[in-house]
Amino acid sequence: IMCASAKYNTRGPALIPRMKTKHRIYYITLFSIVLLGLIATGMFQFWPHSIESSSDWTVEKRSVHDVPVVKLPADSPIPERGDLSCRMHTCFDVYRCGFNPKNKIKVYIYSLKKYVDEYGTSVSNTISREYNELLTAISDSEFYTDDVNRACLFVPSIDLLNQNVLRIKETAQALAQLSRWDRGTNHLLFNMLPGGPPDYNTALDVPRDRALLAGGGFSTWTYRQGYDVSIPVYSPLSGEVDLPERGPGPRRYFILSSQMALHPEYQSELEALQTENGESVLILDKCTNLSDGVPAVRKRCYKNQVFDYPQVLQESTFCVVLRGARLGQAVLSDVLQAGCVPVIIADSYILPFSEVLDWKRASVVIPEEKMPEMYSILQSIPQRQIEEMQRQARWFWEAYFRSMKAIALATLQIINDRIYPYAAISYEEWNDPPAVKWSSVSNPLFLPLIPPQSQGFTAIVLTYDRVESLFRVITEVSKVPSLSKLLVVWNNQNKNPPEDSLWPKIRVPLKVVRTAENKLSNRFFPYDEIETEAVLAIDDDIIMLTSDELQFGYEVWREFPDRLVGYPGRLHLWDHEMNKWKYESEWTNEVSMVLTGAAFYHKYFNYLYTYKMPGDIKNWVDAHMNCEDIAMNFLVANVTGKSVIKVTPRKKFKCPECTAIDGLSLDQTHMVERSECINKFASVFGTMPLKVVEHRADPVLYKDDFPEKLKSFPNIGSL
């Protein structure tokens, strides 16, 4: 034992605590008990269910071959052919999908059956691997319901993905006898390979009456816009081959064609391109002399050169996706996966999920007639855009092509968006790849409006008990022409505000709001009393700003209503020694924040601060009684992507007697705390949203050699 443990020790930290002999039995017993317990639990799990709900769990253990068989009499009804005029408002029963708070449709899946004709010959393969994956995905999703009476959408378990492997008439009969078929109303059918020789229809040939069709390979003549859903043709290679995303940038070939058995006419067009442009165009075809056992689908050849497929797609900037007998091609999925920009040459093809995906960002569509111009068309695309298209192509594959699950959920989401349009997923959510979602901002106040001056602003003074100073601030601020209301936020719960008669008499309404708790965030609450867009947050000790300065601040805010417009500016810096952010209040040439001790901003940001502040920042600020202004600066910069505007020259801000008390030491702890705030907020936001600028706003004629009395804002900048 000793040496065993010694051995353990030499191997590194012991995994099992060293055992003394007398404890051994004890441990073994313990193990046994645990083991027995586990076995018992395990037994118990399988035990009771098989007894009490046989329909429930036993189902899972069945084989596909054990499903019930349904015999279809030869004269059982056949649905009408698809109705080309169907739209959601004519063929879809919305009453089945009532208003619900989650705005989610409910989808029911019929249980699996095996259909045979009168002679017992099966109608089709019971179910393919892909269709089973698709149904599994629906069943696992939020859309699923097992209650046929509550369902809004019905998905038959009859596998229609590939028209070539099914018998059309009998399959239609099978559809018609589904329990809730009702002319196909609210039924969703999935099909990827429609049509068959010789004319290859572009939509499933199985008569399906009013059913919605999620089809791969629609043409503009068969696609019922706003009713059907165009889906990709799934490529099983997606699951087999792992192609890591390749960074954007130039690739070995400019144009690559990898499809086999192209029509000779296309083939010769492509070859003409190759002769014209040489090695940057690569046209691959099927390999003729592969040794046995090498799957033909995984190789492509050019003359005697053999390439791995789909890996070779990553070697090219553009990859041609030509129509074959059908419009939808599985190669599109491979091409997207490789991050190669698809060049789609298939006139009248409805691209997958075109209802929501913006294919112009991920592909180039070229009319068949213009094939000879392909090279020059592609050359005219700027390199930066190509890189974005590569990224976009890969993102489309990851989000909507990579698995049957992705395809199924995107399809259901599209139908869901039609039924609950007011809760629909936006263009950006569908189309922006995560990197763009991350780096871009969508300003909530995006309309370029210069608010009318007449609206004025509401001044909010947060105060605790400095009544004398507060009254001075009120008197000063009330002189500003555009002030429309003054709101005092009384943050002291232990003391009542002064009586009404004691307050300064001013020309605008003055309201006092009492708060329930002494919190800094009370300053940024979107009080109903604020009726203007513009808010002036001002501390109860800021008495040095002149009326001209405040009025000018308001005018500047009107020109930049989506920004913080304030007086003293501050800066954040990266401290290379400490490897973290640092707060700077010195006289710098740059600003990235303004103090909210005196700042104009839009009331919207009060709303954001109170209800949408990320993480625990709001509570953190209230607990530390500091940095509410930095938090506001972060919030506004993050949501708008814009810098602050600092107004007028630097002024000594606090009253001289306040700062002089114990100078440096207080100042330094203050700085440390503020720096900590910046680091904390940057980590919560996951980024540093603050923008550094070198400018400040002054009146047009500031310090110009011009008579002061003719200037709109003469009294600015005097210290």
Place this chain on the structure above:
Amino acid sequence: MQARKKYIFLTFLASWLLLFLFGGDRLRRFALFSGRKAEARRNWPRWTDRFLLKNFADPEELQRDGDPSLLSPRERHAAWLSVYKNSRCRMETCFDFSRCEKNGFKVFTYPRERDQPVSESYSKILSSIERSRYYTPKAEEACLFILGIDTLDRDHLSAQYVQDVDEKIRGFSLWNGGRNHLIFNLYSGTWPNYTEDLGFDIGQAILAKASFDTERFRPGFDISIPLFPKDHPQRGGERGWLYQDSIPPKKKYLLVFKGKRYLTGIGSGTRNALHHIHNGKDIISLTTCKHGKDWEKHKDTRCDKDNVDYEKFDYRELLRNSTFCIVPRGRRLGSFRFLEALQAACIPVLLSDGWELPFAEAIDWGKATIVGSERLLLQIPSAVRCIHPERVLAFQQQTQFLWDAYFSSVDKIVHTTLEIIKDRLSPHRSRSRFLWNALPGGLLVLPDFSTHLGDFPFYHLQHGSSPSEKFTAFIRVVSQAGSLSQHILRLIQAVSGSQYCAQILVLWSCEKPPPPSRKWPQTTMPLTIIQGRRKLSDRFFPYGAIQTDAVLSLDEHISLSTSEVDFAFVVWRSFPERIVGFPTRSHFWDAERGRWGYTSQWTNELSIVLTAAAFYHRYYHSLFTEYLPVGLRDLVDGLAACEDILMNVLVAAVTKLPPIKVAQKKQHKDTAPQQVKGTAGAAGSRRFSQRQDCLNQLVDWFGYMPLVSSQLRLDPVLFKDQVSVLRKKYPRLEK
């Protein structure tokens, strides 16, 4: 012993593993079992043999989906042409692209027939086209043809109904079965069923029609346009009614409707139900039965009371004071109400099943309207109540953007129609859906300039990019001397001293040829001379040599220091969509003379930054040259000095924002009048009044005054502060 211990350990691990794999889920269920037994979902089974299932198609079949014996592409195309015509028209089959190849996208309007007057609206449409940059008077150049016959009102009971259109059309030699024709229509069909029949055979022509039904709409071919009133302005157009972004949207009403209730006939289903949602508080839904001659015949018990209530509210007041407006179908699918609500920032709640929304090929209506279902009217109140205030605000802003970008004038409606068709001609050079739905809108974004977002000044924030870090200095030389003045040498020196300068371009617009290269100052900065065509609009031509996003436009006589240039460029990078520069002017409304005034005096405001010394985005060169109609550029070329005003007007019309003035060292000897040496005051004042005239003519062209005033100037943070100059980054600005 050791082996046994290992064994035990392994067993222990294995059993935990087993428990996890199979039991975890069960245990969790078990914990909740008693209450939820009935709810246990019957999911799709996990088939025991699911991994053995066959693929839906053989991999090889998927990859060689071809059959050489099939129709060849050419044969297929020929077959399509014979099958897919008329009601099944698509661009591929009914439009002759080859007509647009040689001369580009040119539009021809048929001469108007003397005996057949056209309606006011149609003449506005025609004049929009004739003023546009796509117009051609030569039929042989044209790619698209517009009839001179008024086809707007095809209700045969209407006074404006034109008889025998079929016959007339057949007489046109250019008609060609309607190929490459665009037909505008606002009203089709008539009582009682208002079918979409136009009363003549449009053949292969593209139909731009209001109240389009999705069933009749030929996707990717036809265009749905909005119904607009007779007095819809030709150009410019009123602005939207949203002046402020309130949160929460503090409007008096949540949802309103005021309109006719049809007692019978098509559309009565919806209009008859609207009164049900009226609650008299925040939902006001008022209907009247009074319409048509014989309404009293069909009148029901509600009518009298409803008619009284109806009069109590003013329609425009309701529009102004409501967050949402119901826009139900009338007899036809579209209504005037749609544009009215859009302009009023009253979010339209559409109850018009099967309406192909206006320009839906380009516009994402989900961002500005609630597309309701006629069948679910009663759910509308709860649905709109659940919409978050932030989304309401976004919707409101989007209505205003769309109104202003595509609908506020006949020009905009017509141009949007044309641009949509133009985009179809070369899909690889067309606007993405994003461009149509983001400020400043698709009409102001030229895909011929670029299709990459980062190349435009507008999208850096949404795109997560920033404008390039260098600029191109672009100096225009017009002086007659033919040699290089001291001014220009100093200017080149100052500009090439800037760390941000990438190259200098000199536009030589003199009669005499430029001096040889050895006469030019020797700097490390690449210097290129462009020979101008001696037109004023030359300076805004999109020269290929301009490769940077920023252009610093300079006149030869200007004097600037390197630090002024540096600072201005840093500012421009924060405002890449605006003009950022030094000398400024302003405009004002001269009430006495009833026209716009222009002043170069020192004022507290500015609305024009002279392009004699200003940074702006190079895209504005393209907009100036490609977007503005030729007539406008000719106007500017004809006047002595107006091109910079036009540039300012253009940028303001695009951005709706004022330009930016930045700090300058000392006042530039004021530019305009003194610069032309030897000219007396008279010439100066003539020039001045010309500029004033020009401004007024531009306002007339644009249909409104786009310039916006600003009261501020951007200075360096420590500008003229009482701090040591050593601390300042731009100390030379203060000398």
